[in-house]
Each structure stands twice: as structure tokens, then as C-alpha cells.
Amino acid sequence: MSVGISKTGLPGSNTVGIALFAAVLPARESTAAMLLLLILGDMLALALYRRHADWRTLLRLTPSVVAGLVIGAAFLAFVGDTWVKRSIGVLLIGVVALTLWRRRIQQAAENRSGRGAAIAYGSLGGFTTMVANAGGPVMSMYFLASRFSVNAFLGTAAWFFAVINIVKLPVSISLGLITQETLWMDLLLVIPVLLGAVIGRAVVTRISRKTFDRIVVVLTLAGAVYLLF
Template sequence: MPDLLPWAWALLALAAVTIGISKTALPGGSILAIALFAAVLPARTSTAAMLLLLMVGDVFALIAYRRHAHWPTLVRLAPAVVAGLLAGFAFLALAGDGIVRRAIGVILLLMIAVTLWRRWRQSRTDAATPAHGSILLASTYGTLGGFTTMVANAGGPVMSMYFLATRTQVQVFLGTSAWFFAIINLVKVPFLAGLGLFQPSVLLMDAALVPLVVIGALAGLWLARRMNQRLFDRIVIVLTIIGAVYLLF
């Protein structure tokens, strides 16, 4: 088990709960957990540790939304996502912890910018105007999504942007996202294992945090119909910006 101070365990506990909530109530909300993990652990270790907890959350997302996936969308995205995953793997293999740590900070800030721009665009775009899931669109978002999810588990906002651009209905959005990340996270395991990132201490730490992910996922299912999502989004964005700036400086 990693020798961490109580405040560090508290941050990891908060991150684990956030992972669960993000999987069942707030797609893309795990960027806060990314910042917390990377602030406490070495950058590459944080990516591996988070991956296993995200996979626990994937189970609950699939239970809740598995029937609503649009498989042609997943097939369209697959080639570009694979290319992005390979590029991210090469980056992790060649870069040291310091570079990866700053890269995670930059990625988080970019994801925040993407999220805010997405909402601004949504508010100004005529919802009646259809957008088509072209090959170029799928290639762009798929490659960026694959890279960011491999390096920092931060593909959520990128793929949310894609689903919004293609006017995906809410239930289809949630179901397709659930299957997308469940599959991608499984694919990432051998890559990170090949880099030797799944140390026994990481596995023990994740075992201690798994119950909190489960609690967060169950809380997310309960909160999905009740919480003020706008307020929650703002809190996540502010805390994530603070975490990203901390990682950079």
C-alpha cells in the first residue's frame, strides 16, 4: 500500500466517489478525479490507478444504459480511436513523470476549454439544424479521444463533444458512451501493464478505493434525477482548473 499522508488519502477517496458519480450521472465529470489522482501520485502511476477504478464504474454505466448504444457510431470511431491510443501509448513510453504530469495539466485545461466551448456553441446553435457524423468528424474526435484517454483517462469531454456535434439523443449518448469507454478501458489494460504500471501497491490501493467507486455510482443513479447538474458542473470545472494549474506549476 502506498505510504500516503491522510490528506492524500482523503483526496483519493473524493476522486473515487467522483469516478462513480461521473459514470452514472455526469459523463465527463471524472476530470476532477484525474486532477486529484495526478496531484497525489506520480503522473504515470495515476493513469494506471485510475483506469482500474474507471472500469469498476463502467460496470454500473453498462447496467444502467447498455441497451441504448448506437453500434454504427462505435464502428465509425474505431480506426481513429486506435490510432489515438497508439500515439498516447508511445507518449507514455517515452516521456518521464514530469512531462506526463504537465501534459495531464494541459489536457485537463484543454478539456475544460472544450467543455465550455461546447456549451457556448450549444446555446447559440439552432437545435433544429442537423449535424452529420462524417468520417472527418469521427476521425478528428476519435484520434483526440484515443490519445487523451490513454495518457490521462481524459477522453470523456472529447467524446461528449462528438456526440453533441452529431445530435445524439440523450439515452443513445449515455448508452454509446458506456460501451465506448468500457471497451476502450479494457483495451488500455495490456498497454499500461506492458509499461509496468500495475504495481502491487497500486492494486492494493485500488482495492481499498473500489467500495467508494461503488458508493459513488449508486449515489449517481439516485442523484441523476434530483441534483442541480448546472451547479455540480460548475464546482467540477472550478476544482479541475485549480488541479490542472497545480500540476503545471
Template sequence: MISGLSGADWTLLTIAALLVGVAKTSIGGVGAISVALFAAVLPARESSGALLPLLIFGDLLAVAVYRRHVNWPLLLRLFPSVAVGILLGTVFVAWVDDTVMRRTIGGTLLAVVLVHLWQRRRPQTGTGRVRAAVFGLLAGFTTMVANAGGAVMSVYLLSAGFRKLEFLGTAAWFFLVVNVFKVPFSAGLGLIDGDSLGLNAALVGVVVVGAVLGRAAIKRVDQGRFEKLVLLFTVVSSLNLLR
């Protein structure tokens, strides 16, 4: 994997790793761009496994910074349906090709954003448990298929009215638990191996730089702009996956 990469490939992967760090400590929607960049350099299936260890490292950094700002009751409601979504995503990855996988994720993410915008114009009609089950299933499926669960969780946490720090802390713990849970499934599908781990080792320092930049940037972003940026990056990344 590493020996076949060109200078342009390394540039894109470095930018992606930088954005992983930024996403984990700042604007979560930026993380979807990392998914798209990895998929642009590597085959879609392999890119998912190659990105996962970097995401876990970013999760550890985010938990270290925001560990006190977490809503555990909400997470406990989400985890059962997330586990089901991950199992469904594992079966999906094992059976479909790259094109179908990319377009399925892109369409799902775009649909989630549209539903969120629609719900903002009218009172919520579902119960908290029903909404948690639906979003948990979507988050588990999309994170297993393309590490794109961040966009689903971003929309869910925004719809729940989370402020910046609680948003970031809850998301940090959620993805640390979920991404570690995904490791044996990804390894079983052959998406994580010695070659991909070598790529991770070359990029892990860039994630740290991104996390530091994200931490500095989030202090300058107000709540309204924060929500708009999350949705904007989610839409852009969704459209890219639909190509």
C-alpha cells in the first residue's frame, strides 16, 4: 500500500489525517472529508480499514480534552441499536462493491441532513427512544461501511440541542467506544493489516497537529456558526460520495 503511493497521494492522505484531528476536537463534519480523501486515494473498502486506527487515535485525543462533557444516559440509549447497525454494515461491506458502498453512504448522509432541516421547522413527533434507535442504527451502519457515522451523530446531537462542549464530549466518548468495537469486524474482513498499520504509523503525528489546531479553533466559533459548519461539511461530503 505505502510503496505504491505517489507524492500527490501522500499529500491528500496528510490533509485527511490533519482533518481527522481537527474533526475530533472541533467541527465534527470535517471528518467526512477525511473519509472522502482516503477513498479518493485507496479503494473504498480498503480505505475504511486504513482510516479506522487514525480515527481511534483521534478519539483518544478528544476524550482527553472533553472527557468531562459527556451525556452518558443518551449514549447508553444509542449503543444497542448502534451494535445492530455495525453488524448490518459488516454484512453489507462483505457483499457490495466500492461504487454501491460510496453511493449508499452519500445518499444516507444527505437524507439525514434533510430530515434534520425538516424537523427544525416543526415540533418533534417521535419519542426520544425511537429517535435514538433510528439514529443509532444509521450511525452504526454508516460508521462500519465508510467511517461516516460522524455526520449522522452530528445531526442527532444538534437535533437534541447540545451545546458545543457537550456535543464534542459526547461524540468523543461515543466514537471511541464504537470505533474500538469495530476493530475485530474490520480485521475479519481483511481491511486492517500490517500494510495499513504502516500507513497509520506514518500519519499519526499529523493527527496530533490537527487536534491542536481544532482545539484552538473551537474557542473562536460561536454556537450558531458551529451548527452551520457541521451541516455544511456533512452535505459537501455526502455529495462527493454520490459521484
């Protein structure tokens, strides 16, 4: 459900799902299992917001994101399950900390959305999305710094993650992370993703963003601490 919600209304809220998946599945396999659901969510987001993307921003991010993806793939290939799980925990804590820091100095951050920001956010976004599917909050900060309208924000994010997640798919398959059991499990989870997408569209107009963000932060930190210890 968190995947659906994050794709249609509240970007980055799927960090809760990342923590839960990694808590009940082997860490490396959890990233592949969630990847398939994220691609489904991306298709839903594109159906709603595909015409609102800022393509100049997407092209500016491409080189650094590719570098981050390559580093992330190498990390997954050579690091054991325990360290991947701990890394996901550290990344989630880091993403939450960066998000809160970004809000605290919001005005200053809005003035640093040039090439340096594209390299920093793009490479970190590529790495975190490859290793832990946690690129949503990272890229949300960059898109916010770019001062997009709501539709441009959601449209740019929709195309960004649709392309990135499809690129990640053959990497996960080549690493043996997607199995027949993974496919069956994700098939059962299609309905919750669709339900989450409906909830995301409804919630974004009915609940305070501040209240929802606080809930996401608390649950994400709790999941990250669990994964670490």
C-alpha cells in the first residue's frame, strides 16, 4: 500500500515499505521483490502525470544517476546479506536526516539546485535506489529544490523512477534476486498497491502533509533501527 501511496500522492512515503520488506525477507531479495511493485506503481503514476515532466531536469541528472546505479549494483554483487540489511537501515536514517535538514534550511537549499546539486542528488539517488529502493526521498528533495509545481514534481518523479526501475530490473535478474517465489508474492500484492494508489490520491487532498510526514518519519526510523540492531 505504501508503494501505491508514494506513487500517486506522497512521494517518498514508500520508505515504510522498504523497512518492512527488509524486515521480513532476506535484505538483498527484499529490494528485488519491492522493485516489481514499484514498477507497477510507476505505471500508475505515468497514467496520471506523464504530461507534466521537466525533461531538462531529467537529462541533467542522467550521468550522475547512471554512476550511482553502477556503484550500487557492484555493492549488491559483493556485499553479504547482513551488511546489505544494515546498509538499508543506515540509508533510511540518512534519508530521514537529510529530509529534516532540507526543511530546516529550505530557503538556502532552494538556491542550490544547479549542476553541483544535480551531481550530488543524482549519484546518491542512483545508489540508494539500486541498493535499497530508497531513492524517492533523496530525489524528492532535489525536485523540491527545483521549485516545481505539484504536477511538474509528480510528473518528473514518475518518469524518473519509471525509467530507473526498468533499468534496474535486468540487474536484479542477473544477480539472481528475482525468483519464482518473488513473482508469486508480488502477484498477490498487486491489489494492495492499487488500493494504495487510490488512497494516495485521496489522502493528498484530505490530510495535512505535515501530519503524514511525521508518521512516515517515525515509522521509517523505527524500521531502520530494527534493521541495524
